[in-house]
Amino acid sequence: MSPAASTASRFTPYAATEIAKGWDALYAFLLIASLISCILVIGGLIVFVIKYRRKVEGEKTPYISHSTTLEFLWSFIPFVIFMVVFVWGWKLFHDFRKMPENALEIAVEAQKWDWTFGYKSGRRVSGEFYVPINEPVKLVMTSKDVLHSFFVPAFRNKQDVVPGRYTTYWFQANALGNYQVFCAEYCGDKHSGMLAKVHVVTREQFDEWLSNDPYKGLSSVDIGQKVYAARCVACHQLTDAKGVGPGWKGMFGRSEKMADGSTITADENYIRESILNPNAHVVEGYPAGVMPTFAGQLNEQELMGIIDFIKTVK
Amino acid sequence: MATAAHSGKNYLNEKSGLWSWLTSLDHKRIGIMYMISVMIFFAIGGTFAMLLRWELFGAGPTIMNAHQYNQTMTFHGAIMVFMVIIPGIPAFLGNFILPLHLGAKDVAFPRVNLMSWYCLMVGSAIAFWSLFYHGSDTGWTFYTPYSVTTQNGTIWLVFGAFIIGFSSILTGLNFIVTTHKLRAPGMSFWRMPLFVWALYSTALLQVLATPVLAITLLLLAMERLLGIGVFDPNLGGDPVLFQHFFWFYSHPAVYIMILPAMGVVSEIITAFSHKTIFGYKAIALSSVGIAAVSFFVWGHHMFVSGQSEIAGIIFSFITMLVGVPTAIKCFNWVATLYRGSVRFDSPLLFALGFLFLFTIGGVTGIILATVGIDVHFHDTYFVVAHFHYVMVGGTLMAIMGGIYYWFPKMFGKLVNEFWARLSFVFIFIGFNVTFFPQFVLGAMGMPRRYFDYLPEYEPLNRISSFGAWTIGVGFLIGLGVIIHGLLRGKPAGPNPWGAKTLEWTTASPPPHENFLVQPVVTAGPYEYR
Numbered sequence: 001m002s003p004a005a006s007t008a009s010r011f012t013p014y015a016a017t018e019i020a021k022g023w024d025a026l027y028a029f030l031l032i033a034s035l036i037s038c039i040l041v042i043g044g045l046i047v048f049v050i051k052y053r054r055k056v057e058g059e060k061t062p063y064i065s066h067s068t069t070l071e072f073l074w075s076f077i078p079f080v081i082f083m084v085v086f087v088w089g090w091k092l093f094h095d096f097r098k099m100p101e102n103a104l105e106i107a108v109e110a111q112k113w114d115w116t117f118g119y120k121s122g123r124r125v126s127g128e129f130y131v132p133i134n135e136p137v138k139l140v141m142t143s144k145d146v147l148h149s150f151f152v153p154a155f156r157n158k159q160d161v162v163p164g165r166y167t168t169y170w171f172q173a174n175a176l177g178n179y180q181v182f183c184a185e186y187c188g189d190k191h192s193g194m195l196a197k198v199h200v201v202t203r204e205q206f207d208e209w210l211s212n213d214p215y216k217g218l219s220s221v222d223i224g225q226k227v228y229a230a231r232c233v234a235c236h237q238l239t240d241a242k243g244v245g246p247g248w249k250g251m252f253g254r255s256e257k258m259a260d261g262s263t264i265t266a267d268e269n270y271i272r273e274s275i276l277n278p279n280a281h282v283v284e285g286y287p288a289g290v291m292p293t294f295a296g297q298l299n300e301q302e303l304m305g306i307i308d309f310i311k312t313v314k
Numbered sequence: 315m316a317t318a319a320h321s322g323k324n325y326l327n328e329k330s331g332l333w334s335w336l337t338s339l340d341h342k343r344i345g346i347m348y349m350i351s352v353m354i355f356f357a358i359g360g361t362f363a364m365l366l367r368w369e370l371f372g373a374g375p376t377i378m379n380a381h382q383y384n385q386t387m388t389f390h391g392a393i394m395v396f397m398v399i400i401p402g403i404p405a406f407l408g409n410f411i412l413p414l415h416l417g418a419k420d421v422a423f424p425r426v427n428l429m430s431w432y433c434l435m436v437g438s439a440i441a442f443w444s445l446f447y448h449g450s451d452t453g454w455t456f457y458t459p460y461s462v463t464t465q466n467g468t469i470w471l472v473f474g475a476f477i478i479g480f481s482s483i484l485t486g487l488n489f490i491v492t493t494h495k496l497r498a499p500g501m502s503f504w505r506m507p508l509f510v511w512a513l514y515s516t517a518l519l520q521v522l523a524t525p526v527l528a529i530t531l532l533l534l535a536m537e538r539l540l541g542i543g544v545f546d547p548n549l550g551g552d553p554v555l556f557q558h559f560f561w562f563y564s565h566p567a568v569y570i571m572i573l574p575a576m577g578v579v580s581e582i583i584t585a586f587s588h589k590t591i592f593g594y595k596a597i598a599l600s601s602v603g604i605a606a607v608s609f610f611v612w613g614h615h616m617f618v619s620g621q622s623e624i625a626g627i628i629f630s631f632i633t634m635l636v637g638v639p640t641a642i643k644c645f646n647w648v649a650t651l652y653r654g655s656v657r658f659d660s661p662l663l664f665a666l667g668f669l670f671l672f673t674i675g676g677v678t679g680i681i682l683a684t685v686g687i688d689v690h691f692h693d694t695y696f697v698v699a700h701f702h703y704v705m706v707g708g709t710l711m712a713i714m715g716g717i718y719y720w721f722p723k724m725f726g727k728l729v730n731e732f733w734a735r736l737s738f739v740f741i742f743i744g745f746n747v748t749f750f751p752q753f754v755l756g757a758m759g760m761p762r763r764y765f766d767y768l769p770e771y772e773p774l775n776r777i778s779s780f781g782a783w784t785i786g787v788g789f790l791i792g793l794g795v796i797i798h799g800l801l802r803g804k805p806a807g808p809n810p811w812g813a814k815t816l817e818w819t820t821a822s823p824p825p826h827e828n829f830l831v832q833p834v835v836t837a838g839p840y841e842y843r
Contacts, residue, residue, distance in 0.1 A: 012757045027687060027757075034677035041644050041673045045666060048651035049658070052587070059655045061589035063843050067649075071596055074645040075638055082634040085684050090627050092686025097623045146460040147553060149618065149693060153759025156690040160619045162554060163459060164547025167620045180768070184693040184761040186453050187460060189380045192764035 016154040016175045016200065019095050023156040026088050033081060096157050099170050103138035104131065108169075110141065110148035110161040113190035115181065116300050123213040124301045128197040132206040133176055139169040149185035152198060158184050173200040215301065224309025227302050235291070238313050245291060246283060248313045257284045271307050324726070324823040339424035340826065344431055345410030346724065349717075351434065352402050353793075359393035360789065362386050367748075367782035370775050373767055380765040384451035387763060391454030392471060396478050397438050399709050400567065403574035404520070405430065405485050407716045408513045410724060412489060414817035415507045417498025417835065419827040422491040426484050433481035441474025453763060455564070456531075458545035458556040462538055469538055476531045479524045482570070486520025489513055498816065500835035504598075507815045507839040508591065511598040512577025515605040519566045519573075523609070527563035530556065554619050561612035569608040571705055573601055575712030576643055579665045582719050583647050585813035586662035587654025590840040593646040600639030607636050617688045630685035637680055644673060659811070660734035664715030667742045671707025675700060678753065693763075696756025699749045707745055714741070714792060721796070722810045726822040727803025729795050737792040744784025751778045815839050 015021045106129065107118040117129035131137045141150055143163040150169055151158035154177075159169040173179075183194035201209070215223045228236075235244035240251075255265050259282045264270055273280055275298065278291035298306070325342045335343055365386055369376045378386065409427065413420050421427050444450055448467035452460055461468050493514045497506070506514075533544045534556070543549025545556040576597075584591045591597065613621060613629030647669055656662070678700040682688050691697060718734055721727070751774040760771045767775065809818040816839075820829050 011754055013759050023686065023690060026684065027681075030681045030684065030687065034681065037677050038673055041648060042670055044648045045651065045669055048648065048654070049656045049666065052651060052654045052656050054588070054655045054657045059588075061587070061655050061842055062653050063590055064592060064649075064653070065590060066593040066596065070649070071593055071642065071646075075642055078641040079638050082637050082680065085680065086631055086634045089630060089684035089686040089688075093617075093626060093630075093689065094623065094686075096686060096689055146463065147457060151693075151759070151761060153690070158618050158689055158692060162547075162620050164553070165620065180759070182759065182761045186384075186457070186693075186763040188451070188464070189384065189765075191384075192380070192761075192766045 013153040014175070014177070015156065016173045016177065016179055017156075017171050018174060019092070019171075020154065020156040022092055022095065026085075026092055029088075030085065033085070099138055099168055100136040100172070103136035103170060105138050105140060106131075108139045108141040108150060108161070109144060110150070110183070110194075111144035112146065112188055113183070113194040114300070115150075115183075115194070115196040117196075119210060121210055121213065122216060123210060124299075126300045127195075128199060130199045130201055130206055130209045131173060132203045133173055133200050135203070136170060136172045141167050141169060146187050147185045148183045148187050148194065151182040151184035152179055153182070154179040160185055173198075176200050176202070215305075220301075220305050220308040221312055223301060223305030224307070225305075227298065227306055228309055231294070231298075232306070242285075245286065248310050250314060252311050252313075258282065259284050259286075259288065268307050271310060272303055275303060275306065324821065324825050326725070326823050328826050337428075339420070339428055341409050341413050341420045341424065341427060342724070342824065342828075344427050345406055345408075347431055348401060348406035348409060348434075351431075351438075352398055352406050355393055355397040355438065356402075356789075359390055359398055360786065362390035362393065364782060364786055366390060367779040369765070370767070371779045372776070373769050373772050375766070381451060383765040384453075384763075385445075385449040388450050388453050388471075389445060392441065392450075392475065394705075395454055395567070395571075396441070396475050397434070399571045399705055400478075400482055401434055401485075402571075402709065402713050403578060403716065404489070404513055404516050404570070405434070405481070407578065407713070407720065408485075408489065408509075408516075408574060411720060411817060412492060412510060412513055413496065414723075414820070414824065414828055415510050415815055415839075416492065416496055417501060417816045417829060417833040418492065418496035419829070420496075421488045422495055423488050427488055430481045430484040430488070433484065434478055437474045437477030437479075437481065439474075440477060441471050444468070444470030444474065455560060456534060456556075457560075458534065458537075458551075458553045459547065461534060462546045469535060472531045472534055476528055476535075479528045479531075482520045483524045486517035486524070489517040490521065493517075498833050498835050504595070505835055505838050506598075507577075508580035508594070508597050508601075509574070509577035512573045512575075512580070512601050515601040516570050516573045518602075519570050519605050519608065523563045523566035523570075526559060527567075530559040530563065533559075554616070554621065557616050557619055558612065561615045562609075565612040565615065566605075566608045568701075568704075569604055571709050573604060575668065575709040576601065578712040578716040578719070579647065579668050581813075581815065582661045582665040582715050583650050584840045584842075585719070585811050586659060586665070587651050587656045588812065589650060589654040589842050590838075591646070592649035592652070593642070594838065594840070596642050597646050600642050603639045604636060607632065607639075611636060614683055614685075614688070617685055618692050626685050630683055630688075633683035634680070637676070637683070640676055644669065644676065657811075658735075659718075660729070660731060660738055661715045661719035661811075663735060663738040663742075664711050664718065667738060668708055668711040668715065670742075671703050671711060671745065675703030675707055678703065690759075691756055693761055694756035695752040695760045695762055698762050699752035699756060702749045702752075707749070711741070714738075717792075717796065719811070720817075721799060721803075722806030723817055723822050723824070725800060725803065726806050727799050728806045728810060729799035729803060733791060733795045733798070737788050737795055740788030740791060741785055742788075744781050744786075744788055747781030748778050748785060749781070751775075751781075814841055 015024055109116040114126055116126045118124045141161045143161045148161040149158050155171045159167050179198045181196035237243050237247040240247045240249040251266050255263050276295040279288050282288045325340055369378055444467040448465045450467040450471040452468050536542045537544050543551040545551040545553050611633045613625055614633045617626045755774050806822050808822050816833055
């Protein structure tokens with residue numbers, strides 16, 4: 001779709017916003033200034049040690065204690081450069097942090113180890129999200145558990161996502177493409193797998209995608225019921241009768257004896273586990289290996305919907 | 315005069331047996347005990363580093379799973395920071411050299427000095443116990459709320475770091491008092507060697523900053539064990555507050571690591587160019603200046619943490635200010651070489667290596683201090699490369715240089731120069747091969763603390779791993795050089811380098827209380843006239 005898909009051959013990723021281009025400009029300046037400084041210091045060092053290497057033992061060296069002029073110069077000149085860089089960096093930082101008005105607002109929820117994106121229309125998606133090109137987008141982010149950090153190299157920006165508060169992030173992508181989202185704040189075992197994609201598309205494509213929400217306007221319980229009718233009804237009845245799998249009536253909150261002898265309460269976590277990894281804990285009386293996993297087939301919204309639906313089956 | 319020297323008595327052979335070492339109050343023996351412990355810790359931390367680079371050799375799992383990787387990463391960091399680099403120069407080289415530099419018989423509080431060593435040992439033992447007990451996978455920074463929720467091993471590692479902190483505080487206190495009270499007659503502050511200035515500045519940081527870490531770790535333990543909400547939002551706490559507390563210590567700690575290294579480099583450069591140091595006062599005062607400013611820059615670790623925009627800007631500004639005294643030092647060292655009489659022994663090679671790598675570490679530090687630039691680089695491999703250039707390229711190069719420089723004084727023997735230089739070649743080349751590609755990886759956006767990475771990052775990671783193993787070989791050669799020097803080294807004589815500071819006026823190894831006759835100082839430390 002765009003040059004952005006491939007970043008491997010570049011020293012910096014494709015710059016997909018105006019601010020990212022501004023970042024690249026300041027970075028180029030810093031690299032050149034750094035290179036000159038290194039050549040001065042390291043070059044001076046190499047020249048001096050070669051030119052003044054010891055030729056005979058016991059040779060005299062001049063007693064040069066200091067030079068106020070030189071020392072002033074090599075304090076003052078770096079200071080001036082540092083101040084230029086500081087002010088330039090300040091300006092850039094301000095651009096990154098000044099939230100635009102009238103932006104498309106998306107709620108971002110991070111948890112170990114995935115990203116969920118919620119639109120005003122009610123659409124919630126995990127693992128990838130869509131935004132229109134050339135329009136400001138503002139992310140209002142929070143975490144359900146530990147610290148995470150929302151990082152898109154193509155936008156040259158990141159922001160920590162903190163439990164118990166909102167942090168914000170904005171961008172205005174000016175190139176179509178799919179851009180990598182990383183979690184940049186260490187969050188445990190699957191930290192390096194906590195990835196997502198941001199798809200920058202045209203306004204028309206975006207509207208079409210957003211309106212294609214199969215669950216538009218539905219409550220969580222209704223979503224659960226729809227998923228039930230499509231995926232679960234074959235094996236699970238809405239009574240307490242035993243089918244291929246247990247009936248759902250009164251199941252939520254009940255203590256169940258497992259095949260391995262332990263007792264587990266059928267709470268949100270147990271139901272989630274049973275959908276994603278059904279053989280982890282099988283209720284006594286049911287053979288293992290019958291129920292398939294639904295990992296990768298159901299998104300967070302659908303999982304939550306099923307759980308909420310089960311709660312209503314009393 | 316030299317009856318004791320003629321009788322062959324020195325601090326090494328004056329008493330014998332393990333017990334005489336473990337109960338020794340002699341700063342030189344305690345220094346050697348630090349040397350051995352730090353070398354062992356370094357070997358362990360280094361082994362973890364080799365394993366990490368092996369795992370990162372290719373994308374996907376290579377030799378361990380993600381959880382083991384996170385534990386390895388945590389212990390590599392915690393061991394290298396708390397047990398190697400922080401005690402490395404002050405407690406090991408500083409202990410041995412400071413009283414000799416000052417013309418003193420010992421440090422001010424020899425018993426406290428021994429106790430510091432035991433604090434390090436006990437704290438380290440507890441930290442290692444956590445490894446066997448349950449591991450810890452928080453990273454050495456213990457960020458909340460992750461560290462409040464993860465496995466129980468974390469509490470032991472935190473407790474170990476807490477105890478080690480006392481070792482650091484007591485050593486700092488000892489050095490401050492020693493510097494003030496035990497200088498030889500005639501040694502004014504402006505006649506102290508620059509290594510003493512560096513140690514003194516470091517000691518101020520150790521005494522003032524380390525208690526904050528202790529308090530922070532204590533609060534963390536209280537939160538985990540007693541459920542008192544300080545940092546965990548579920549308990550009404552603030553996770554970002556932990557970062558403020560942690561970096562309020564850990565940023566000055568960065569200077570605890572680098573300032574003494576700068577002191578070592580000042581000593582080596584002047585001795586091996588056989589010329590007085592250029593800008594003595596500027597170098598001395600810049601150490602103090604860096605120490606003072608370092609208390610006000612902690613927020614540059616938190617530009618994207620959620621702290622306010624104005625805080626980020628202020629911390630960026632103050633961080634820039636640290637660059638000025640640092641630049642002064644670099645220029646002064648280079649100016650010292652000008653018209654010198656330069657001898658390329660291994661200590662100088664390591665000091666030049668320090669300057670080379672520290673310059674790169676320094677300019678990339680300015681890049682990271684630029685707040686608008688840091689939002690991209692924060693928590694990427696660019697940061698990893700930067701602080702390894704400073705901590706390994708800087709501090710470890712200085713430790714190696716310092717060992718080779720003072721080895722003749724410590725043991726009265728010379729090391730094999732050829733192999734010592736070869737160890738430098740391996741470490742220096744290996745270091746650049748390891749860490750330079752990581753700057754590029756960071757610019758490409760590869761986040762740090764990643765067990766696995768996207769395929770596009772593989773080639774540079776592979777180069778980096780080869781470099782790491784090259785460094786490993788270099789340090790093994792260095793270990794061989796030290797052991798060979800101990801067993802077979804040629805006698806060094808009191809002053810093999812022709813240096814001018816006081817430690818070179820006494821025998822090698824020095825007698826029990828350093829100087830047979832109290833030295834009287836009549837001039838500055840670098841009188842190469």
